[in-house]
Amino acid sequence: MSTPLVINGTSIPPGRRTTVELPAGRLYTHAPINIPVHVVRGRKDGPRLFVSAAIHGDEINGVEIIRRLLGNSLLRRLRGTLIAVPVVNVHGFVNRTRYLPDRRDLNRSFPGSEKGSLAARLAHLFMTEVVANSTHGIDLHTGAIHRSNLPQIRANVDDPETRDLALTFGTPMVLNSDLRDGSLRQAAADADVPILLYEAGEALRFDEPSIRAGVSGIIEVMRKLGMLPASTRRRKKSTQPVVARTSGWVRAPQSGILRSTAALGARVHRGSTLGIVADPFGAREERIEAPWSGVIIGRLNMPLAYEGDALYHIARFEGTDEAEQVEASSNALGDWSGDDDEPSLV
Ligand SMILES: [Zn+2]
DSSP states (O other): OOOOOEETTEEOOTTOEEEEEEEEEEOTTOOEEEEEEEEEEOSEEEEEEEEEEOSSTTOOHHHHHHHHHHTOGGGGGOEEEEEEESOSOHHHHHTTOSSOTTSOOGGGSOSOOTTSOHHHHHHHHHHHHTGGGOSEEEEEEOOOTTEEEEEEEEEOTTSHHHHHHHHHHOOSEEEEOOOOSSOHHHHHHHTTOOEEEEEEEETTOOOHHHHHHHHHHHHHHHHHTTSSOOOSSOOOOOOOOEEESEEEEEEOSSSEEEEEOOOTTOEEOTTOEEEEEEOTTSSSEEEEEOSSOEEEEEEEOSSEEOTTOEEEEEEEOOSSOHHHHHHHHHHHHGGGSOOTTOOOOO
């Protein structure tokens, strides 16, 4: 006898595949606005995994990741339940913006409340209808507008099950994160639902390698959870991901035009040059140097910066031999550490 699954009053029996609409209020015109949730329930009972995207409305890589995941024929052999929510922040998605119409960040509004702001109500709806019906979760994100992220998993690696799933996903980099910031990740973890956050690519763009890595990462996690059969093909020997305990942003030392020399995924050592910011004539140049050794996991793509703007996000490895870790990440990063977009300094 399998446990019943009811989402927004709709009962989904084993072996059924269906779309449920979560009512997210109305527009000014009074037209209803819904969050579509696609549920794939296997015949056999098993874990219930939610996969969500576009909680930041302009982060659309994850929407495509979910579309491809749902089209995968492997799901015919699903054990347990996949709850896919490709567009959580429908308002932001329609307006091509990260935020809600009340300028709140949905991913800072969890766990939310029934009678709070629009953001709080949507967060509450997601918690009660999706998270409460799940045993595990994966939330898909990208970098902000004009910023790219190296494919990475952010997770609380101090929790053994979460760490295990994070390493299974297969990105070259796992970043430890235990922030208490009102995010879905925090609220799900507080509800004892282990959750991974996948970060890859840039807002309002499709990035093919990030999309592929996202789809295959989710499938690997589902195999690990026993939701999908183990792969019959031998996986090519993948290198163990590097786990970074902390990270930080390097900011522009002055306003100006940025010539970036350090690529996304590049290993950098303390003191190495990341780029140069200068006035339009190149008379007042300032070199930007890496304040610590690590790997560039996020980068501003736009060559214009105000003093203080965040330019490079560098993962750092504390409590270990930094040089050794940076070297190890070199193997793990493999193809990701591209140098194809490295402009010359001239
Ligand atoms: Zn995001």
